[in-house]
Amino acid sequence: MQEKESKKIIGLMSGTSCDSIDAGLCEVYPDLSVKLIQGINHPYPEHIRAKIFSAFRGDISIKELCQLNFAVGRCFADAANILIGEFGKPDLISSHGQTVYHYPYDEKLDNISLKSTLQIGESAVIAKETGCMTVSNYRENDIANNGQGAPLVCFADEKWFLNKYVDENGRYKNFAIQNIGGISNVTVVNSDTATFGFDTGCGNIMIDYCVQKLFNQKYDKNGEIAAEGNICESWLDCLLQDEYYFIDPPKTTGREYFSPKYIENILKTAPSEPKDIIATLTALTAKTISQAYERFLYPSVHIDTCVIGGGGAYNKTMMKFLRMYLPNRIELKTHEDFGISNNFKEVMAFALLGYCNYYGISSNLPSCTGADKRVVLGKISLP
Numbered sequence: 245m246q247e248k249e250s251k252k253i254i255g256l257m258s259g260t261s262c263d264s265i266d267a268g269l270c271e272v273y274p275d276l277s278v279k280l281i282q283g284i285n286h287p288y289p290e291h292i293r294a295k296i297f298s299a300f301r302g303d304i305s306i307k308e309l310c311q312l313n314f315a316v317g318r319c320f321a322d323a324a325n326i327l328i329g330e331f332g333k334p335d336l337i338s339s340h341g342q343t344v345y346h347y348p349y350d351e352k353l354d355n356i357s358l359k360s361t362l363q364i365g366e367s368a369v370i371a372k373e374t375g376c377m378t379v380s381n382y383r384e385n386d387i388a389n390n391g392q393g394a395p396l397v398c399f400a401d402e403k404w405f406l407n408k409y410v411d412e413n414g415r416y417k418n419f420a421i422q423n424i425g426g427i428s429n430v431t432v433v434n435s436d437t438a439t440f441g442f443d444t445g446c447g448n449i450m451i452d453y454c455v456q457k458l459f460n461q462k463y464d465k466n467g468e469i470a471a472e473g474n475i476c477e478s479w480l481d482c483l484l485q486d487e488y489y490f491i492d493p494p495k496t497t498g499r500e501y502f503s504p505k506y507i508e509n510i511l512k513t514a515p516s517e518p519k520d521i522i523a524t525l526t527a528l529t530a531k532t533i534s535q536a537y538e539r540f541l542y543p544s545v546h547i548d549t550c551v552i553g554g555g556g557a558y559n560k561t562m563m564k565f566l567r568m569y570l571p572n573r574i575e576l577k578t579h580e581d582f583g584i585s586n587n588f589k590e591v592m593a594f595a596l597l598g599y600c601n602y603y604g605i606s607s608n609l610p611s612c613t614g615a616d617k618r619v620v621l622g623k624i625s626l627p
């Protein structure tokens with residue numbers, strides 16, 4: 245077996261929020277720990293971002309999608325080149341790309357499975373524009389092996405949290421690693437069962453949409469709008485009845501589900517005060533997380549600590565509601581408390597997946613994705 249060395253890897257990622265291209269230069273070590281050297285949030289040019297949102301809505305032609313794949317690749321390369329300008333070339337680049345559609349459901353046509361996913365941001369363009377080997381398209385091989393292609397970050401969560409931290413009795417702590425991006429997903433890292441994970445439901449996606457619509461702002465900075473509103477309990481109860489929250493894991497969701505149409509529909513029964521809408525949607529994310537734990541975690545796993553990451557970790561009202569809904573015995577932390585950036589955690593995870601691809605290490609966790617077996621993820625583009 246090839247002797248492993250530390251590698252400098254730039255991770256590139258843009259999530260369902262499409263808030264920015266996150267780029268992080270990382271050092272990945274043979275023990276699969278990752279150190280972030282420098283991270284940047286590189287904004288999409290305005291019209292490209294608007295086109296991506298059109299793609300989410302299914303409002304663009306095949307020609308435009310084809311063009312957008314290459315254009316997003318150029319934007320990702322620009323983000324990487326900012327880091328390269330400062331630090332020089334890494335050993336490789338690992339790009340998650342921009343998901344425009346994720347449909348891991350077993351519909352069939354002519355008895356042929358239609359399970360699929362599409363991340364754009366052409367990696368041949370990234371490789372050419374940066375001069376670096378680029379690994380991309382991580383979800384496909386998991387889906388080809390009958391998985392859902394997500395969540396993939398669970399692999400990193402397991403490496404970084406399993407059997408790493410002890411409580412006062414010297415027992416390894418069990419973690420719910422909770423990401424709150426556009427969508428919210430949890431990884432359960434514990435010494436009792438295999439690591440498992442699933443999407444708990446909406447994260448910031450509906451908050452962002454409504455803050456944009458009602459306050460003409462991109463997002464609810466620090467949860468300030470929600471802090472001034474009141475939770476409308478009857479509307480919250482109604483939103484909590486959505487069938488997604490009751491489905492047994494493994495399960496994933498996305499913009500295809502929490503779509504503009506879905507949000508416009510729930511707004512028909514919303515309270516009249518805009519701040520109350522934002523407060524209630526913030527409570528919804530926190531409450532669906534706590535209910536998911538009650539339904540799917542506590543019956544089989546003792547959880548010591550919940551670790552929040554993603555943009556939601558910066559929403560103070562969201563954190564306050566989480567503290568309110570989670571049992572007191574569970575300590576609430578953010579990734580920063582463990583020396584991992586909230587902002588660049590996913591970028592670090594994809595740097596790790598790039599490292600695994602390079603060394604032929606399988607990096608999907610079938611207990612999280614539902615795949616038949618462990619496989620090496622990612623495809624390589626050379627400059």
Ligand SMILES: Nc1ncnc2c1ncn2[C@@H]1O[C@H](COP(=O)(O)OP(=O)(O)O)[C@@H](O)[C@H]1O
Nearest residue numbers: 259260261425426448463465466554555558559
């Ligand atoms: N300071 C902040 N206060 C409140 N919300 C924030 C803050 N920073 C980021 N967010 C929220 O987090 C979202 C981005 O989170 P991120 O983890 O990047 O998600 P994704 O992976 O979907 O891109 C933003 O759209 C916004 O809703």
Ligand SMILES: [Mg+2]
Nearest residue numbers: 259261263264
């Ligand atoms: Mg983001």
